Amino acid sequence: MPKKFLHLRYIRHAQGASSKVEKFSFFDLEGTKIWAVIDCSFRTEDGATIIDWKTGRSPASGGSLQLACYAMYGREKWGMKPEKIRLIEYNLLSDQKAETSVTEGEIDNTRAYIKGSVADMQSLLIDVENNVPKEEGSFKKVEDDGIRDRCNFKKVCN
Numbered sequence: 001m002p003k004k005f006l007h008l009r010y011i012r013h014a015q016g017a018s019s020k021v022e023k024f025s026f027f028d029l030e031g032t033k034i035w036a037v038i039d040c041s042f043r044t045e046d047g048a049t050i051i052d053w054k055t056g057r058s059p060a061s062g063g064s065l066q067l068a069c070y071a072m073y074g075r076e077k078w079g080m081k082p083e084k085i086r087l088i089e090y091n092l093l094s095d096q097k098a099e100t101s102v103t104e105g106e107i108d109n110t111r112a113y114i115k116g117s118v119a120d121m122q123s124l125l126i127d128v129e130n131n132v133p134k135e136e137g138s139f140k141k142v143e144d145d146g147i148r149d150r151c152n153f154k155k156v157c158n
Contacts, residue, residue: 025037025073027073034072038050038052039052039053041074044086046084047083048074049088050086052066052070053092054093064087064100065110067102068102068106068107068109068110071107072110082102082104083101083102083103088100124139
């Protein structure tokens with residue numbers, strides 16, 4: 001573990017913090033469990049801080065869907081307004097942080113995105129309640145080798 005990681009003020013601040021996140025925790029979004037695995041969180045005087053540790057390259061700057069989901073988690077589980085939740089993406093490789101917060105409007109956009117994603121996934125099921133997929137022939141196989149090379153399910157297509 002890098003020495004700089006051990007001396008981060010966030011770690012020192014988080015020691016004895018009152019917020020705890022289970023290994024796998026979730027919040028409910030209109031009957032769907034939305035799972036969250038938050039790396040580090042702690043209460044502050046005026047709200048909470050959620051930190052997402054990154055060990056590789058960070059995505060391009062801009063809003064992070066992952067951090068917005070964490071803010072939704074904080075709102076649902078801790079009853080906090082999103083503006084009171086400080087979101088930090090900390091890259092251990094480059095020793096840089098990107099700090100942000102989200103608004104209620106951004107939460108609404110994230111909620112709509114997640115609902116759309118859930119609807120897309122459920123459209124591939126013949127029985128949503130029991131998570132039973134449609135027949136294999138219902139799924140279009142990707143022909144683009146660039147995409148297939150990165151696929152985790154290559155055996156299905158061979």
